[in-house]
Amino acid sequence: MNTRPLSLTDDSPVERGDAARNRKRLLDAATQLVDEHGVDAVTMEAVATKAGVGKGTVFRRFGSRAGLMLALLDHSERELQHAFLFGPPPLGPGADPIERLVAFGRARIALVDVQGELLRAAESAGVRFSAPAHRVSLIHVQTLLREAGTVGDLPVLAQALLAPLDATLVLHQWRELGYPLERLADAWADLAQRMTRPAHR
Amino acid sequence: MNTRPLSLTDDSPVERGDAARNRKRLLDAATQLVDEHGVDAVTMEAVATKAGVGKGTVFRRFGSRAGLMLALLDHSERELQHAFLFGPPPLGPGADPIERLVAFGRARIALVDVQGELLRAAESAGVRFSAPAHRVSLIHVQTLLREAGTVGDLPVLAQALLAPLDATLVLHQWRELGYPLERLADAWADLAQRMTRPAHR
Numbered sequence: 001m002n003t004r005p006l007s008l009t010d011d012s013p014v015e016r017g018d019a020a021r022n023r024k025r026l027l028d029a030a031t032q033l034v035d036e037h038g039v040d041a042v043t044m045e046a047v048a049t050k051a052g053v054g055k056g057t058v059f060r061r062f063g064s065r066a067g068l069m070l071a072l073l074d075h076s077e078r079e080l081q082h083a084f085l086f087g088p089p090p091l092g093p094g095a096d097p098i099e100r101l102v103a104f105g106r107a108r109i110a111l112v113d114v115q116g117e118l119l120r121a122a123e124s125a126g127v128r129f130s131a132p133a134h135r136v137s138l139i140h141v142q143t144l145l146r147e148a149g150t151v152g153d154l155p156v157l158a159q160a161l162l163a164p165l166d167a168t169l170v171l172h173q174w175r176e177l178g179y180p181l182e183r184l185a186d187a188w189a190d191l192a193q194r195m196t197r198p199a200h201r
Numbered sequence: 202m203n204t205r206p207l208s209l210t211d212d213s214p215v216e217r218g219d220a221a222r223n224r225k226r227l228l229d230a231a232t233q234l235v236d237e238h239g240v241d242a243v244t245m246e247a248v249a250t251k252a253g254v255g256k257g258t259v260f261r262r263f264g265s266r267a268g269l270m271l272a273l274l275d276h277s278e279r280e281l282q283h284a285f286l287f288g289p290p291p292l293g294p295g296a297d298p299i300e301r302l303v304a305f306g307r308a309r310i311a312l313v314d315v316q317g318e319l320l321r322a323a324e325s326a327g328v329r330f331s332a333p334a335h336r337v338s339l340i341h342v343q344t345l346l347r348e349a350g351t352v353g354d355l356p357v358l359a360q361a362l363l364a365p366l367d368a369t370l371v372l373h374q375w376r377e378l379g380y381p382l383e384r385l386a387d388a389w390a391d392l393a394q395r396m397t398r399p400a401h402r
Contacts, residue, residue, distance in 0.1 A: 156380065156388035163364035179357065187357035194395050 026051050026061060027075050030068060039117035044068065073118045080107055081136055097147035098196050104140065105165060105188040109181050112170045137162060148196040161195055164188060227252050227262055228276050231269060240318035245269065274319045281308055282337055298348035299397050305341065306366060306389040310382050313371045338363060349397040362396055365389060 029050035033042045044065055048055040062068040089095035090103040142158035150157065163169075165188065173179045230251035234243045245266060249256040263269040290296035291304040343359035351358065364370075366389065374380045 152391050153384065153388040156374070156385060157392065159370070159374065160365035160388065160392050163367065163370055164361035166364065166367075169360070169364055173357070173360065183354065184357060187354040187361065190353050191358065191361050191396070194398070195392070197395065197398070 022053075022057070023061060023071075026053070026058060026068075027072060030072055031075070034072070034118075039069075042068065042072075069118050076111060076118075080111060083107065084140055097144040098193060101141065101144045101148070101192045101196070102189040104137075104144070105192060106185045108137075108165045109170060109185045109188065112167050112174070113181050116167065116171050116174075134162075145196065149198070150196050157195060161192060164191070223254075223258070224262060224272075227254070227259060228273060231273055232276070235273070235319075240270075243269065243273075270319050277312060277319075281312060284308065285341055298345040299394060302342065302345045302349070302393045302397070303390040305338075305345070306393060307386045309338075309366045310371060310386045310389065313368050313375070314382055317368060317372050317375075335363075346397060350399070351397050352399075358396060362393060365392070 026047055030042050030047045033046055033050060042065075044058045044062075045055050047068065048058045051058075058068070062071055083091050084100070084104055084107070086092060090099040091107055092100075095103070138155075138158055141161055142154050145154050145158055145161075170181075170184060173184055174181055227248055231243050231248045234247055234251060243266075245259045245263075246256050248269065249259045252259075259269070263272055284292050285301070285305055285308070287293060291300040292308055293301075296304070339356075339359055342362055343355050346355050346359055346362075371382075371385060374385055375382055
């Protein structure tokens, strides 16, 4: 398993010093705007004002609003990856694999709450099953299923367990069907437990 | 439960006599073309030639190639619905609910084999979770889970069980990852059985 957090886009150049600091400053400003006013409030101009830089700096860094959205999504994916690969239990190493699996599902569903629109935008742009970030989640789920002693076709079962966490589906259940995210997280935890339960026939 | 097969588009006018026969004749011709040469071979002209009518008749009936694709997809969805609602067991009534569930998953995955491109085209056109056809499948899976004595949040568990059957995901697993459809069907059957298995802790 490759344990270095992987980018959604896999095209990030190595950044050092000022460039990396500026990028982080702009992404932090954009994240604050999302938290305070929602995704629609994130314009290039609003990010520039919030970060105290010129609008041209934001355009030079991200190219377009779509580029900024993808960078924001990437940022939150890396944070989630970092948390499940290296962070404290129950999401990170050290907890029981089933507890880790349940914590992973909850964290992914919570990510939809915070960054739903970004995810939906990135998914409809075709960044979906084959994105490096998706592969990392897949390997993680497969590893936890194995550690929990699950017997079966683990690569396909891991994909089946990830499928209900698809942001487009979660957003549909939440916004259109009105199911609270907590309810979706509980049902997913139930599913994960059924998946890892030994057979008694 | 509404047992009348539902259309994907919900806008089919009542058709009688000649009109219905002509429509069926054109759809049968298009289905044959898909089976023999794949979806790309289905042009308005090829359908007209195959059915022995003028090209104008095909345009008047379906409006555009996209309209024809949606009608074809609708046609195969209705056939599947008819099979699981009224057909012979194990897909239709009379078999054990778990056997019916397994048969449903296999039938849906097999549909991707035959009409994958149509499904992918319709899904990317936004005909997805909220399509009437999807709702019928959802109610069907939920009913079978209940009949099998599954305890839990059945509406959400039914959606979780349907999620891995999403045509876009199945096509990705089949074409890009190279998993045989039989393997996907076996893993889904395993999942359905775990879902309906009573808890032993």
